[in-house]
Amino acid sequence: MTASHTERITAVQDDITTQRVDAIVNAANTSLMGGGGVDGAIHRAAGPGLLAECRTLGGCPTGEARITKGYDLPATWVIHTAGPIWHGGTHGENELLARCYRSCFALAARHAVRTIAFPAISTGIYGFPLERATRIAVTETTRFLADDTEIEEVRFVCFGMETYRVYQAIVTGSA
Ligand code: APR
Numbered sequence: 001m002t003a004s005h006t007e008r009i010t011a012v013q014d015d016i017t018t019q020r021v022d023a024i025v026n027a028a029n030t031s032l033m034g035g036g037g038v039d040g041a042i043h044r045a046a047g048p049g050l051l052a053e054c055r056t057l058g059g060c061p062t063g064e065a066r067i068t069k070g071y072d073l074p075a076t077w078v079i080h081t082a083g084p085i086w087h088g089g090t091h092g093e094n095e096l097l098a099r100c101y102r103s104c105f106a107l108a109a110r111h112a113v114r115t116i117a118f119p120a121i122s123t124g125i126y127g128f129p130l131e132r133a134t135r136i137a138v139t140e141t142t143r144f145l146a147d148d149t150e151i152e153e154v155r156f157v158c159f160g161m162e163t164y165r166v167y168q169a170i171v172t173g174s175a
Helices: 037-046 048-055 093-110 130-146 161-171
Strands: 009-013 023-028 065-069 077-082 115-118 153-158
Touching (some): 048 065, 077 093, 093 115, 130 153, 130 161
Parallel strands (some): 023 077, 023 115
Antiparallel strands (some): 065 077
């Protein structure tokens, strides 16, 4: 009996590079050539093989996702997605962020991913308001899991306390 979709969603305060899951998601940029934030942390932890494979991908348009191996990470796969940069909310940012999650789930499904960890995409350097981004993340995840029986866990890995507080409140439905 597959757990209900809400039971398969968790939020933790931790470092995504240490997660022992099938796939971790990288909040990348469209070049896929690495960067700061979680992108930098994932590349540092994965080692040079990750960048070498990313070089072969030709970038990733905002809202889309690309998959690579995980190299020195505990995760088997890294799913790279380019989130939208926040420009005030009138440039399609909400839909582009929602597409990031849908694109990641589509790739996860094609690679028999059972457990997947997401960072808070676009809420750091890209400036997307945290609560709004969290609602989009949880809404898209709930929608995907409602029709999916393959994924066992979607883990939102929050680096900071504030991010964890917002995710916990929205995942538990108390906000
Ligand atoms: N584990 C989990 N989450 C992390 C980690 C980590 N090791 N390091 C940072 N984060 C969190 C940030 O605290 C933030 O909550 O990831 C979230 C996303 O922040 P950013 O990494 O700044 O990503 P984003 O806002 O999507 O901006 C993407 O930043 O690093 C560059 O190359 C990247 O240009 C791209 C841009």
